[in-house]
Amino acid sequence: MQYTISYIFCTKNRLNFLKYNLEKLIQILRPEEEIVVVDGESTDGTQAYLSNLFEAGKIHQYISEPDRAQAHGWNKALLMANGLIIKKIIDDDIFDYTSIRKCAEYMIANPKVDIVISNDLTSRLTDYKTIYRNSHVSEFEKWAKKQIKSFWFGDIHTLIRKKSLAIFGLYNLEYVMMDWEYSLRISYLQSNIVYYTGYNALSVYHENSVSGQKNDKLIAQQTKKAIDFYDYQHPVSLWSKVKIAIGKMIFAKSKLNTEPNQLIDINSIYNTLQLEIEEINRSGNYKFISRDSY
Template sequence: MVSVITPSYNQGIYIQETIESVLSQDYPNIEYIVVDGGSTDDTLSILEKYSRTDERIRFISEKDRGQSHAINKGIAMAKGEIIGWLNSDDTYLPGAIRVAVEALEQQPDWAMVYGKAYKIDGNSKKLSDYYVAPANFKQLFDGCMICQPATFIRKNVLLDVEGVDETLHFCMDYDLWIRITQKHPIGFVPYPLANARTHDSCKTTTLWGTVGIPEILRTCVKHYGAISKTWLLTYQSHRGKGITGLLHSLRSQSTFDCLPTVTNMNRYDDFWVPPRFTFTVVSGPGFPVNSLLIKGRIPPESVPHLPLHYKFRCAVQVDGQPAGSHIIGSSFLLNIPVQSMSERFEVEILSSFFLTSSDKRMISFVADEVIPLSVEESNVIKTIMGSSVLLKFV
């Protein structure tokens, strides 16, 4: 038996087409479960009509905690050995379930199988092929090449990985593929199995930049400890922020554990720092600081005669011990390794460049960001700064 699960909420405009694409399949042993979140449009009347005339379909309608929760409820209700997950605005292509079952029968070691797919618009017009390619755990680091409605998964595998992560509201499918491929092989069949619909109210359109990309980055860090060039460039193109913006985004989502902080900094209110720049770093027990990230610059209007590519030297000390000397420019992003295992230490940066400001202060450069990095954060930054493709990202 194949159990198809559809999470639903106020998609009456599309759900009839979704239902028809399931019930018209040429595979005989199907149960269809719609988990509705309490729709207020005509979804329920459509579901009631079909459930009265076709015993293969059943539904529940009650308030839930979102799409991921609805999918897990459907998995718990399912009697089938194979699970299809079809959103209420997507559709199966003819023969999809039969092709998937035959593939899984022929390849008993596959935990799931997926096929090709098309992107369609709100009027069911084909827009383009969906990007799909063979994938494994390593390849999924670089991006998601699996189309969710074109995927069929063995139920015992879903139970083994404990279903869908209900803390995710956008990339729960990508997270699921990664967790499955960590433990099981998966398979690809080169046949079109489904249509993924794009329209003005779908999450890909409305939440991609604000929810989708941050969730994807957090998921990558959780599973791989780093972020690929593909996802970094996607983040940059949508958010327009550099490395420090990425860090703040990840921190805001609690991606990392027990983050270190800076206290007692002698930076001025306008972010200029003196030639002897000092600050204190505090971290939690068992979470040592791995490096210090400093984003700085010398505004050209402050020193008009300064060459555009001017270089100067700064020396770093941690708790009075030398921690390296660095050549930096008039605009820089400096990643300083830190050897101290102490939960609290003092940092001193001595700069060879300084000038006198109009208010008689001795100043060296503008320190826009001073961020002590945990081991996890430092690994992410090393991945970024080691990529020549991402020079613009800084």
């Protein structure tokens, strides 16, 4: 069956976070949409939970096996997706599906668009009432005007046309900051990117989030390599540094142990954040900006 949107998950040993996002999505899933889950052979009950969902027909595709790297798991999910449009769903972040569907409808109506990106929101588990807003519009404008050859944007906020994978490919397993390298590659290859000024997702940082566990030495090495290859003018964006710093601060100060969800009411916090992103999107006058606008 050809689906309009494939929502893809890649997870390992973060069952309570995964449950929130999966169960939220299952409740509102449309018949023309599918859910694909790749599990990295979790040991916290995730395998049994996902197997039950799959057998009940609540998720469409599911595998559990070791991954060589995080990028490997996401690549498997990208290849498994049967939808015209692919939306990456990170298990511990918040997503506005009304906004996501609006972007998918735009892409379906405009078949030459390879990818839609959006503004982003960020919060942290230990201070979830503070929400940061960030925009990449200025970098997108410079890129659209051919003033720069590549720019950075987070893949949590993106929708990808599946057939456009033939243009920019899959994630590079060598990169720790895989979404950073991926965005530089996508923009460097002059993919048809459209910018949505609303918000598809809200990143939630905590002790076990990926940004809190970056290896500074590897980042420095990989940054230099990407600068040379993609003619990138800003080695690691200020916002990227801020996000990594937030993650490291949480790791250093919060000390939530390996399972912060045991000490914090995940559902209560995430329900609050879900209402926040939905209200932000309802209260704004957002639009799509194509590179042809410049």
